[in-house]
Amino acid sequence: MDFTIKNLWVFKIGGVEVWITETIVNTWIIMLVLTIFALVVRMNLRKFRPVPSGFQNVVEAIIEAFDGFVQSSAGEKLMFLGNWYFMAFFFILTSNLSGLVGLRPPTSDWTVTFAFALVTFVLIQVVGVKFRKGAYVKSFFEPHPVFFPLNLIGELARPISLSFRLFGNILGGMILISLIYTLAPIYVRFAIPVALHAFFDVIAGVLQTYIFCVLSLSFIGAMAATDS
Amino acid sequence: MQDPLAFIIATAQIAAAIALLNGLLTTIGQGNIAAKAIESLARQPEARGPITNTMFIGLAMAETSGIYGLLLAIILLFANPLISFYLQQVAK
Numbered sequence: 001m002d003f004t005i006k007n008l009w010v011f012k013i014g015g016v017e018v019w020i021t022e023t024i025v026n027t028w029i030i031m032l033v034l035t036i037f038a039l040v041v042r043m044n045l046r047k048f049r050p051v052p053s054g055f056q057n058v059v060e061a062i063i064e065a066f067d068g069f070v071q072s073s074a075g076e077k078l079m080f081l082g083n084w085y086f087m088a089f090f091f092i093l094t095s096n097l098s099g100l101v102g103l104r105p106p107t108s109d110w111t112v113t114f115a116f117a118l119v120t121f122v123l124i125q126v127v128g129v130k131f132r133k134g135a136y137v138k139s140f141f142e143p144h145p146v147f148f149p150l151n152l153i154g155e156l157a158r159p160i161s162l163s164f165r166l167f168g169n170i171l172g173g174m175i176l177i178s179l180i181y182t183l184a185p186i187y188v189r190f191a192i193p194v195a196l197h198a199f200f201d202v203i204a205g206v207l208q209t210y211i212f213c214v215l216s217l218s219f220i221g222a223m224a225a226t227d228s
Numbered sequence: 229m230q231d232p233l234a235f236i237i238a239t240a241q242i243a244a245a246i247a248l249l250n251g252l253l254t255t256i257g258q259g260n261i262a263a264k265a266i267e268s269l270a271r272q273p274e275a276r277g278p279i280t281n282t283m284f285i286g287l288a289m290a291e292t293s294g295i296y297g298l299l300l301a302i303i304l305l306f307a308n309p310l311i312s313f314y315l316q317q318v319a320k
Contacts, residue, residue, distance in 0.1 A: 168295035211288040
């Protein structure tokens with residue numbers, strides 16, 4: 001039993017070692033799947049009619065549902081965030097579900113989730129400065145300048161907790177499932193893992209994706225809300 | 229203490245078990261959140277959407293400490309820094 005990320009091959013570019021790990025390869029596979037899906041949609045775009053039916057109906061329903069989701073959690077002013085979070089939502093969802101086909105989910109590597117959380121962190125700061133300007137900087141020194149270190153730590157803890165939540169859930173599920181696969185005798189491997197996959201990969205995966213997006217969007221939305 | 233390595237591993241396992249115990253309190257907190265959400269749903273069934281949304285955000289917030297405990301346990305069990313430190317000391 002080894003849950004560490006396997007290093008598949010190493011090559012050197014100008015004296016710098018580049019490690020191609022399992023996470024990177026699995027990310028490429030997921031990117032390939034999503035790109036092919038996007039190309040299929042793009043090719044069918046010409047056949048789309050004003051009155052939707054079939055495949056077009058499904059795609060339009062997904063986009064509309066996501067637009068409504070962004071609007072309800074971030075607000076009307078921040079609709080431009082929809083593009084990024086639509087991509088993030090489907091990438092994280094596909095990663096979480098990739099445990100079903102035997103891949104190691106890329107989201108069970110902290111670097112992947114931290115990259116997404118870092119983007120959210122930067123967006124929080126940018127939106128805060130853009131929409132509230134001086135009031136945003138002042139909010140660090142409230143209710144008294146003595147509280148500045150506490151406010152700063154609270155702000156820096158956001159990407160950490162956001163990324164650890166997703167990472168811990170997916171990693172915990174993956175470890176539990178692989179423990180069952182290793183320990184259980186052959187005839188048990190068909191029944192119990194199905195229930196575990198259904199819970200840890202499908203339910204927890206979809207829920208954590210949703211929670212990641214809704215938390216990011218509401219953090220950013222709270223920054224844009226001008227109370228005065 | 230005949231074998232220090234065995235002692236390190238054993239204490240790490242016990243520490244991991246203690247770290248996982250915080251799941252008890254996390255679960256109680258999450259149960260409270262779900263119970264309150266159901267109460268307010270029964271009072272105002274028409275506000276189902278916002279209540280469910282807020283409930284999920286609250287559940288995720290309450291889950292954080294549980295996840296930290298889980299990560300601590302995983303680090304202690306599978307990526308224990310003390311073991312490599314001890315092996316380095318022995319090799320010297």
